[in-house]
Amino acid sequence: MRHVDYGxxxxxxxxxxxxxxxQKGFARxxxxxxxxxxxxxxxxxxxxxxxxxxxxxxWLLQETELLNSRTGLRTxxxxxxxxxxxxxxxxxxxxxxxxxxxxxELLCCFLDYLAADGAVEVARLLFELRLVYLLGYIPxxxxxxxxxxxxAAEPIxxxxxxxxxxCLSCAGPSGFAIDLKTIGSLAxxxxxxxxxxxxxxxxxxxxxxxxxxxxxxxxxxxxRDPKSLKFLQQF
Numbered sequence: 001m002r003h004v005d006y007g008x009x010x011x012x013x014x015x016x017x018x019x020x021x022x023q024k025g026f027a028r029x030x031x032x033x034x035x036x037x038x039x040x041x042x043x044x045x046x047x048x049x050x051x052x053x054x055x056x057x058x059w060l061l062q063e064t065e066l067l068n069s070r071t072g073l074r075t076x077x078x079x080x081x082x083x084x085x086x087x088x089x090x091x092x093x094x095x096x097x098x099x100x101x102x103x104x105e106l107l108c109c110f111l112d113y114l115a116a117d118g119a120v121e122v123a124r125l126l127f128e129l130r131l132v133y134l135l136g137y138i139p140x141x142x143x144x145x146x147x148x149x150x151x152a153a154e155p156i157x158x159x160x161x162x163x164x165x166x167c168l169s170c171a172g173p174s175g176f177a178i179d180l181k182t183i184g185s186l187a188x189x190x191x192x193x194x195x196x197x198x199x200x201x202x203x204x205x206x207x208x209x210x211x212x213x214x215x216x217x218x219x220x221x222x223x224r225d226p227k228s229l230k231f232l233q234q235f
Contacts, residue, residue: 001087002043005031013041013061015049016090016107021098025051025059040066044073044083044111057097072115078235079114084228086110086127092222093135102134106194113197120235121207122200128214129186130194137221139164139213141187146170151180160216182209 001014001022011030015023030037040047046068054060073083090107094100110127114120132138143150145163147170157166159175165183166175185206202210219225 001091003027003030003041011041014091015059016087016094016104017049018101018104019099021100022091022094022096023059024057024096025049025061026054027061030061036063037061038064038066039069040064042069043087044070044115046070046108046111068112070111070115072117073111078120081228081232081235082120082124083111083114085124085226085232088226088228089128089131089218089222092224092226093131100134102194103131106130106134109195109197118197122202123197125202125207125210125214126189126197126200128218129189129210132214132217132221133190134194135221137217138190139217141165141183144170151183153180156180156183158213158216160213160220176212178209178213179205182206182213186210186213 001016003011003013006012006026009029009032011027013025013027013030015025017023027037027041030041039045041064045066048065048067049059050062050064051059052062073079086107090103094103106127110123114123139145139158139160140163143165144167145165147167149167151165151167155168156178157168157171157175158164158178159166159171162174165178182205185202189200
């Protein structure tokens, strides 16, 4: 996920693993030992890690085997910015040492899609939506979060602080107006496997409204604003 140089040659590495969740590892002489680590400790790389128990919860990394460096992310600033943002979201929302295999799959497939020149706006919408869904933060979509009325062809509003979609009778002045088609698109998207990023198309209205919805949801559950968000907003 990221690393911090320590001393003259060592490195402290933040990892996200399929079985053990978020972990931190100490890689001794990582900046000198090309045989044991090489370039495998760069952000966004997928690796096999050989480690042993260290002091406290810190892993002592013995060596790594590089599986996928995702070099396509490092040649395009918008993709680099979005990849950094996604990794930071996971780091902020997933507890350390808590296993989340589905989120691990989601992040890997998202990074693969971006590295292969996938559509940036589509990738962000799908990643944010699926992340809040897998973590249990998905708001009410196709029915009113307060009276539970199922929406027909009618105007609705959205307020994440009140649970999500609201009928006009319940909403009052709170929230913002949103197209029912946007809500329907998001609901249908959640029926598709979380590893799939190809073959999705969203109109401009859907992208704009969904982005506003997800920003509101994330602002409620994040402990702080992601530092990488300012970098991403430049693009």
